[in-house]
Amino acid sequence: MSEDLPVGVHEEISQPTEQKVDKKEMFESIIGYDDIKRLFAMSLSSDKPVHILLVGPPASAKTLFMLECMKLERSYFTLGSHSTKSGMIDYLFEKRPRYLIVDEIEHMPMKDQTALLSLMETGIVAETKFQKTRNTQMKTWVFATSNGTDRMLTPLLSRFVVLHFKQYSFASFADICTHLLVREGVASDVAAAVSDAVWNKLKSKDIRDCIKLGRLAKTKEDVEWLAQTMRTYRQ
Ligand SMILES: Nc1ncnc2c1ncn2[C@@H]1O[C@H](COP(=O)(O)OP(=O)(O)O)[C@@H](O)[C@H]1O
Ligand SMILES: [Mg+2]
Numbered sequence: 001m002s003e004d005l006p007v008g009v010h011e012e013i014s015q016p017t018e019q020k021v022d023k024k025e026m027f028e029s030i031i032g033y034d035d036i037k038r039l040f041a042m043s044l045s046s047d048k049p050v051h052i053l054l055v056g057p058p059a060s061a062k063t064l065f066m067l068e069c070m071k072l073e074r075s076y077f078t079l080g081s082h083s084t085k086s087g088m089i090d091y092l093f094e095k096r097p098r099y100l101i102v103d104e105i106e107h108m109p110m111k112d113q114t115a116l117l118s119l120m121e122t123g124i125v126a127e128t129k130f131q132k133t134r135n136t137q138m139k140t141w142v143f144a145t146s147n148g149t150d151r152m153l154t155p156l157l158s159r160f161v162v163l164h165f166k167q168y169s170f171a172s173f174a175d176i177c178t179h180l181l182v183r184e185g186v187a188s189d190v191a192a193a194v195s196d197a198v199w200n201k202l203k204s205k206d207i208r209d210c211i212k213l214g215r216l217a218k219t220k221e222d223v224e225w226l227a228q229t230m231r232t233y234r235q
Helices: 034-044 062-069 085-095 110-122 170-183 188-201 207-216 220-232
Strands: 051-055 075-079 099-103 124-129 132-137 141-146 160-164
Touching: 034 051, 034 062, 034 141, 034 160, 051 062, 062 099, 062 141, 075 085, 085 110, 085 124, 085 132, 110 124, 110 141, 170 188, 170 207, 188 207, 188 220, 207 220
Parallel strands: 051 141, 051 160, 075 099, 099 141
Antiparallel strands: 124 132
């Protein structure tokens, strides 16, 4: 797997919610991306499914969007790398999810990608196993992420609204880092020093590195020392 999932998230978690989520509260953990949030809201209020694929570099909040979508009633989360054809199809027959959330869809076997084609276009799920055929139809929105589109079938791509996330600029990077760290109780000057050290000294554009440093450092001096030490010991 190319990236780690946030703690507590495993493949194919069902998320039974008793109450309908307030759409205004969705995506509140995500800083920025107001246009993308609005687009999701439009898709969610559409009568018929409009599928969305987020493509972009690591740590650009793609998985975070998927996690927020799990707040929706009858949503089901699956990791592309962990699905198998029969597994996913059984799942669809059994649970009939309204929202199918696929993180890192590029790792999904081609066979599964083929099965998704039909679900996304017509809502039909069909399977022939042991000479028996079963069919069903369901209304399912597919929300997915991918680090790239090379490994995806072109017809599958064309069924999505594809949104390419760009690498953060330093200004957005620093803003997100500060928001996240302050939320964790880090002083804002230390948080600012962290984003500066990660971007300029470690030459990293990964927000995760800010979180690591921010959790370790108590002072700006700590930040300097940590950045220096990490530089010494990196490959
Ligand atoms: N816009 C953002 N708002 C809040 N947190 C963010 C944002 N961008 C990145 N992060 C943080 O960066 C980390 C990686 O985000 P993630 O959604 O897993 O990225 P991706 O799936 O694109 O690799 C997470 O810990 C997340 O909290
Ligand atoms: Mg991810």
